[in-house]
Amino acid sequence: MAPTPGSIRPWRHLALFVVVVAGLYSLVFFTGDRNPKPKLGIDLEGGTRVTLTARTETGQPPTKEQLNLARQIIDARVNGLGVAGAEVVQDGSNLTITVPGDQGQKAKDLAQTAQLRLRPVIEALQVEPPQEAPPSGGAPASGRSGAPAPRGPGSAGPHGDAIALPGEPLPGEPAAAGSAQGQAAPPKPTPHPHAPKQPNPTPPPPAPPADAAQQGVADPELAKAIAVEKTKRQSTNPQVQGRAAQELVCGPNDVLKGYDDPKKPLVTCDQQGTEKYLLGESIIEGTEIANASANYDQRGAGYVVNLTFKAAGAQVWGDFTTKNVGKRAAFVLDTQVVSAPTINEPILGGNTQISGRFGQAESTQLAGVLKYGSLPLSFATSDAQTVSATLGLASLQAGLIAGAIGLALVFVYCLFYYRALGVLTILSLGLSGVIVYAVLVLLGRSIGFTLDLAGVAGFIISIGITADSFVIYFERLKDEVREGRSFRAAVPRAWIRARRTILSADAVSFLASAVLYLLAVGQVRGFAFTLGMSTVLDLVVVFLVTHPLVALAANSKLFSSPTWSGLGAVARIGAARRRAAAAAAKGV
Template identity: 40%
Template sequence: MRTLITLVVLIVALFAALFGGTKWSDATWTPKLALDLEGGTQLILAPKTEDNASVSRETIQQAIEVIRQRVDSSGVAEAEITSQGGSNIVVALPGKPSEATLDLVRTSAQMEFRPVLTYADPTPTATDGATADPSDPSATGAPDADATISPDGLATSEPTDGATAENSSASSDAVFSNAVSTGDDAVIRDAAATDDPTAEPSPSASAGTDGSATGPESPSDINYYVTEDVLQRFNELDCTDPKNLTGGDTADPDTALVTCDPTGTIKYILGPVEITGDHISNATSGIGVNSQGVSTGQWVVNLSFDGTGTDEFKTVTTRLQGLQSPQNQFAIVLDGLVISAPSLSPGTIIADGKAEISGSFNRESATTLANQLKFGALPISFDVQSEEQISATLGSEQLEKGLIAGLIGLLLVVIYSLFQYRALGFVTVLSLVIAAVLTYGVITLLSWTQGYRLSLPGVAGLIVAIGITADSFIVYFERIRDELREGRTLVAAVDRGWERARRTILASDAVNFLAAIVLYFLAVGSVRGFAFTLGLTTLLDLLIVFVFTHPVMLLIAKTKFFGSGHPLSGLDPRRLGATGGTRYVGRGRVATGRRDADPEDGGLSTENPLVATTVAGGTIAERRAAARAAAQGTAPHDAASHDTAPTDTPTDGSTPAERTEGND
């Protein structure tokens, strides 16, 4: 009973949340529909460059990935983003997208190189009212000066061991180094350096003669760029929230930038822009080689700059090589998010504009980073060729047909349940109703909180779920019937049947859920909607069976109608082949009587004792004869000896004759 109350509370809480959302937020009582059922807005974007250079397919694909990152992180689900003729980009957004979402699609993505000032774990940083010192890595949650960032974004006290990274995002264990040997790099210095070790240091560029601040010492000047406002935004930033991963940031290039990496595993404070992506001349991926031309066996990304970029990069590397971690890292920012933040190899000054980014790369991650860099090398803006409302590709008619198909399937399941299980079938019907209510509530809640949209493949997943749910009930009911055939009482059959059915139901739903997960991650487009609803309804099926169907069976087993085996209950022992309570129990033994509710003592009832008759060493025919004799209340007759077969000796010391007389 307590379990059923818990289920009621859960359903009430679910719809109470929806009610509150309709009153004080933008929730609705119906789930949002996807593009194929509702229609939406379609934009056709034509890429263009400043010098009208041709745009490669790889660049178009990278632009699509940038737009998809923006759209998905903004909470819009079931959007379709494709290329048209290998040149234009078609973006179809379901429903009525907000103007902010449309701006994210229209805005061009830019690549920038900014110095890393500090970083921390992605969650908001608790300051307890105190102002953290950004120059102290421990104050912001950043690793200490000797630490590196492992591929999963967590700080470690030891350098990485070269394990393969899943992607290139925030690959802070990567390092810049010279792609081509330029001789003794130690002789290349910053133009501001002095050869006289005894010379007095020049006055700080960030302070005037009266001590007032006039400007930063360098783009890595933490005291200048990390203001109280910047630090507060950094402490409050939560990179685990997808809304903070939309990109499209148009921050002032001369100020600090607070941002995340695209995977939401780390957050950064970055200095001003030092190099823009249009100064990249080329970027490729491949197996690295050392200065002798020998392959290192590790995947690397080779990066080269144009003339202006070469001079700027030399200035940057000259400054960074004298700084401690994390200020010796240089962030590559695409669309306002840090796609990689490699550190500079100690003592390295890159004067020829040719650099190599090495680290925990595999072939896929290295290729991805190279494509991102090439995308930044060709700054693309988009002309909106058309922006129009589109009708649903399938529409309400197809949705109506899908719902009718689901209702027909549900009706067939109900008819079969009532025909096969009679009154017990109403438990199936009621369980399906509860499952439908929960599924509708959960999908509507996800539409409000997560932007989920129901597509026609998703509706198909809901229809398939009817069969999955009904299958669980059939397994349970048939297990109960098996126990009744064994002569147990209904209460004992429900308990024992649940123990046996539970394992089967868990195994079946585990297979369905695993299939849904694999399909969700391997499929693309609207097929993922089918996988999502299939996985969701599988979990709800387990919930219904455990917290509703089984508790209800425990309750009705104690009622007179079901407990006495009424012919209309669906649990009549005679209809199940258990007439007279006689059954074959193995090894030539047949038993009469009924099982008790306690399966621990073998199910023997003290009020109606079990009588077992043994045909020692008998044939199958003799055993069947013994079963018939037991059903008629007489002892089996042995054709060879005409003797009464021995019976089990009871513990009360009575003789076989006394037992026979007592049974008669």
């Protein structure tokens, strides 16, 4: 005998749902940080909001195209660096980055100009630490305080820098017989052929203010300070270069940051402020980098950054390393030297590795800004503040109370109108909440999804969508009973009619959520995401829970009773129709 269309084996569906829930919660409790809580957005958890003020070399306000491009690049860095729940918003001539939780430092790192250039090293001078003043009447033991001194042939740089093909040994490690291609040797000084002797000590002129980069976008003093620094530190005159190296004070607040001329030499420092460099013209721009990634050095020397150049950049880099074996090249990021290794052999193919005893955070941050491009503008952090979650938690509490009241009203209505079937509705909604919670936790770990107030609103609205699926099914069931079928016979037929309607309604809801997610920005996208996710999970609950439970209820005397099932009125109509049909058949 062929099975009735729409009939199922309910225990199999329920067992499949149990397996799905068990699998999800196994991932929740036994993977990741094992913290069974979803990540919260800045309006619920608090966080950091950083306002970036754009500055230009001329002191004029930036164009809309520059600001929009900068916002897109920073937004790409947000995704690339794994900063969960961050939001980048353009506000006039400013960009505001909002980061939830304790990731405030990442928000500041995202605004790095990241103009990477490769320059040849003409001369390197090591900065001596300041010496204590000698006793009265005495003289310094050697040299001047803070004066740069040439590095000796055997001295090691502060970075332990190396250029190598990925997988090659670093300097100081044993290598196979014969020098490997791209292997780096310990850095050696390369004196300038026309470098002047150190002049007699003279009082240095007043340096530009350290906070010059913090001034406004239309500050003429900033433009003037940049021009002065360019004149001194990018001169082609060896005497001016030597004087600029003596007067340069290494530090993080470099007014020339992002505004050096790649077609001129450059006097600068490394990022640690322990070495000064005289660099030649830029040979390769950072735009020639195709990809950058941070990886752990298998030799146990910390983390390294692997670079892959585009075709044109790889050709230039290969020619340069071929002609300059034994010389040094500097990776210059925002006018500061990140690494200045010695070229031991030609590096062909464009695959290059930067090592500088990086930590994980430093290498990841550097690889991210190099991979996602240079900003068209330089930014100063004009405001950074911590956002409290007090207001958001109060709003969340009010929203949850409103949602609980609405859910309670749905339960009361279902119990009053559907009676025993209403109990199945309540049970299905509860199981839906169980699976939604597990998915939220896993999404927070895997893609950094954060739950904010807009997302909570999406979940509350999804309760109505899930309840609609139950109503459609139960009303189809009542139609079948009204036509004279028993509860047991009506269940499979009602499911066939309701299934198509449920699928169509959820498809429309999901499509609307997807379009809203693609077109919207900010918290509206969180609302669209949670609404679409809840719509998909609604189908899982209806197919694996609600339908099987109703099929089991059809075999129960309690649920089949017209008094308890809520089908009493339609059952009486159906009985009357059956008697009328029987009487008509006898009359025939």
